[in-house]
Amino acid sequence: MGVMNSKIRISDVAALAGVSTATVSRTLANPDKVGKAMREKVQEAVRVTGYQINAAARDLRQRRARSILILAPNLSNTFFSSIFAAVQEEASAADLTVQISDSNIGREKIATLGQDGRADGIILLDGGLDPEIVNGWRLPVVQLCEWNDAYDAPSVCIDNTAAVELAVDHLVQLGHRDLLHIEGPKDNILAITRRDGFLSATNASGVKASIMAGDFTIQSGAKVAHLWAALDQRPTGVICASDECALGFISEVMRLGFDVPEQVSVVGFDDIEFADRFNPSLTTIHQPRGEIGRQGAQCLIAMLTNKDVAVVPPKEVHAHLVTRVSTSRAL
Amino acid sequence: MGVMNSKIRISDVAALAGVSTATVSRTLANPDKVGKAMREKVQEAVRVTGYQINAAARDLRQRRARSILILAPNLSNTFFSSIFAAVQEEASAADLTVQISDSNIGREKIATLGQDGRADGIILLDGGLDPEIVNGWRLPVVQLCEWNDAYDAPSVCIDNTAAVELAVDHLVQLGHRDLLHIEGPKDNILAITRRDGFLSATNASGVKASIMAGDFTIQSGAKVAHLWAALDQRPTGVICASDECALGFISEVMRLGFDVPEQVSVVGFDDIEFADRFNPSLTTIHQPRGEIGRQGAQCLIAMLTNKDVAVVPPKEVHAHLVTRVSTSRAL
DNA sequence: CTGAAAGCGCTTACAG
């Protein structure tokens, strides 16, 4: 435990041990490629000096960064928390550090991030970036949750169409014949896929279907609550493109004096942390975020390790419907 | 827009422009220190090749990392989201990248992170690390939310004692005379401070006070709900050490058939995203997380820039009580 | 098994 380990370099250790820096380097990286006597001298010198390798120098020499970058469209969105945690856990186990950045910091900066030599690969949670930028990174990329077919990168996602069908079927089986979908942002691939899934599933079931605009946020759900309340014929089943939207819709509708699920059944999407503690607890599609983060990180790490894996196929993780109190039989 | 910008180095650009690498370097860093003719030749060569500076090499040469590291005890805790977002925003504006790591990845790894040359400074959200490790980093550190007096680092926090007093006063003014506090983990500085604040404030007000064990989580709040319900004399006012705990307590108590706030008023702590959308919406202490993140990042960046600021004093940000539906007049 | 030397890709005194 050297107390003054501030600026010890490998040459300091070498000098103290009376060996070359090459030997110190080898002792640290491959102890058994060094003779016992030398090795012990070096290890002692390392101990005495409290030497810590300078990773930046090591990485430059080895032309790698030992780091992966997570890019998400809004870091303050709590949806991402468990994904970050899972990615970090996998990365840490593989001795990789994790960088994190909002993907809305500007075109220039984003383009640079993938080319400045400080990351080995990228976990991308945003399907809305310019494909020219994404494909311009000369780095392995894995898409999570969202995807963009124009990106030359594998993805780890749930089957969003099938997931919405689960929600529609659930409401239809409860006897609902008039369903409303509160969609996400018009240009978001998840929003589009979920809306299309809603339309085809309701069509197949022969129930009435309508759509109102939203953007995944609590506020948008609350706003639609007023539109819904003003309707002559109010749909009795509502499927939201996100849990936040659903919670916003429910809380506002209740403030307007309606009862959930007595007067309207509501289904969310994602199964965020508070979905089962909300009152009423929220029926929703469970999206296994930890699993997605884990698989995505493993996929990226595999691409980093085995650079000649030709094409990695998209991976699909299982999503299921969680039935709670916010949905009930139609009157 | 060079198409093959895969491995262009500064020497490639220099060769193409017919100048030295020094001139290319200067043109990029200080264009006006280079003659007009040279500058234009270089800029053209940069354009043609699509050259991107290798930040890893630049940083090694300049002996800095242009990166700050955020350390938090549990990345999947949604409490941190808006802090991460604020820190990232400030860092990005200062041209710093952000690394993120769970502080529970093991003693060795944590100690290394602060000494491997890949970060210039650390934002620390964990007051439970061994002071020897924290003080062993030869890097500027700023503590956020939590603090540990044994760390040789400034902090940005709210006044937790005063905040709890606000909550106690609120309930006392509503006529409550028997208060319960659900505390956080025994060894956590926030938990300790809030509990002590609760005890001194209730003592000063002359109302009855009791404490039950928790750990900030939803589950712990739900668990205490049963203990509370089993009491002969049930406290009519409950102050929880976190919002999550409060939501767990409320939802469980309601499932047991009690009404909130009719039969028990509940106050949380933090004002997380869903606090105002919960049903009933939660009266709580608003902890300005974005503000804390922003101030913390600015403080750290200032320490990075001005290395000889002797001692940075702790900063206190303002917290206030948000009154919502979960508290009401005692019967 | 070990060391001298080159090199990762930059920047920056220094000299002109």
Added chain:
DNA sequence: CTGAAAGCGCTTACAG
């Protein structure tokens, strides 16, 4: 204003 050369702190063929 510009370039040759040294150097950031490592690792790794290469030679012995």
